[in-house]
Amino acid sequence: VSMAAMLPGTALAQKKIVLGFSQVGAESEWRTANTESIKSAAKDAGIELKFSDAQQKQENQIKAIRAFIAQKVDVIAFSPVVASGWDTVLKEAKAAKIPVVLTDRAVDSKDTSLYVTFMGSDFTEEGRKAGRWLVEKMKDTKGDVNIVELQGTVGSAPAIDRKKGFEEVIKADPRFKIIRSQTGDFTRAKGKEVMEAFLKAEGKKINVLYAHNDDMAIGAIQAIEEAGLKPAKDITIISIDAVKGAFEAMIAGKLNVSVECSPLLGPQLMTAVKDIMAGKPVQKRIVTEEGIFPMEVAAKEFPKRKY
Numbered sequence: 001v002s003m004a005a006m007l008p009g010t011a012l013a014q015k016k017i018v019l020g021f022s023q024v025g026a027e028s029e030w031r032t033a034n035t036e037s038i039k040s041a042a043k044d045a046g047i048e049l050k051f052s053d054a055q056q057k058q059e060n061q062i063k064a065i066r067a068f069i070a071q072k073v074d075v076i077a078f079s080p081v082v083a084s085g086w087d088t089v090l091k092e093a094k095a096a097k098i099p100v101v102l103t104d105r106a107v108d109s110k111d112t113s114l115y116v117t118f119m120g121s122d123f124t125e126e127g128r129k130a131g132r133w134l135v136e137k138m139k140d141t142k143g144d145v146n147i148v149e150l151q152g153t154v155g156s157a158p159a160i161d162r163k164k165g166f167e168e169v170i171k172a173d174p175r176f177k178i179i180r181s182q183t184g185d186f187t188r189a190k191g192k193e194v195m196e197a198f199l200k201a202e203g204k205k206i207n208v209l210y211a212h213n214d215d216m217a218i219g220a221i222q223a224i225e226e227a228g229l230k231p232a233k234d235i236t237i238i239s240i241d242a243v244k245g246a247f248e249a250m251i252a253g254k255l256n257v258s259v260e261c262s263p264l265l266g267p268q269l270m271t272a273v274k275d276i277m278a279g280k281p282v283q284k285r286i287v288t289e290e291g292i293f294p295m296e297v298a299a300k301e302f303p304k305r306k307y
């Protein structure tokens with residue numbers, strides 16, 4: 001049954017679509033760009049947006065989704081802070097006949113009828129890209145490659161998948177060893193704090209830092225400099241997102257590479273919302289296309305970056 005058919009009355013064409021969106025938080029440069037993209041795309045599409053910030057807490061997102069159901073919004077979209085624990089609230093939305101769109105992060109619900117589509121990046125592939133870059137970079141070196149890993153938010157899809165994809169690639173060569181791995185919650189402050197602890201524990205043993213996002217890498221760069229080491233030289237640094245801050249760090253010679261993860265999901269979200277309301281079919285999975293940027297190309301690419 002199309003959503004349009006389910007709505008009573010004839011003034012449908014004139015009625016503004018109301019979209020409830022529950023955002024993860026404002027933990028990173030990526031997230032800020034994502035919020036901006038969603039807000040401006042809603043405006044351009046003439047969609048009324050009810051925006052709610054969950055401050056990285058699942059309980060806040062569940063509350064926001066329940067509030068959207070109570071307000072009878074037309075569509076609910078959200079970026080789930082963690083992957084598990086959504087079935088109950090998603091069943092409530094389904095019972096209220098409100099379609100749900102997942103953006104950016106996935107849920108691990110077995111029942112895929114609980115949402116219409118999931119749009120966002122392939123985080124496992126991003127992890128593989130990071131791993132492949134590292135294997136290639138180290139191919140002419142000898143001896144162990146000691147890696148420290150800054151993970152994203154515990155239980156979040158990007159943290160789980162970026163770890164998995166990276167490990168999948170490096171495990172082919174026993175020289176590559178993850179000697180420490182801890183969460184930095186996708187923030188600069190935590191990235192710095194955890195890197196300080198890594199440096200204290202392992203010191204000059206550390207050859208590589210793999211950070212699940214740029215913000216944590218940027219925080220860690222500060223910790224590395226404060227420890228008297230040279231980022232991107234003494235320690236090879238790989239991160240993910242390719243936000244402007246990462247390009248600046250690469251141009252300054254402090255970050256080796258960033259794998260792209262585009263936050264500009266707003267326009268495709270609004271298209272999906274309109275299609276759903278018009279009763280048009282929507283693809284179950286919409287994957288974002290993205291590349292990888294080593295420091296050598298950073299200065300040339302920087303002016304073209306949109307986030």
Ligand code: GYE
Pocket residue numbers: 027028029030031104105158186212213214215240241261
């Ligand atoms: O990489 C990180 C943000 O879910 C893809 O969340 C997103 C991640 C992004 O905090 O910077």
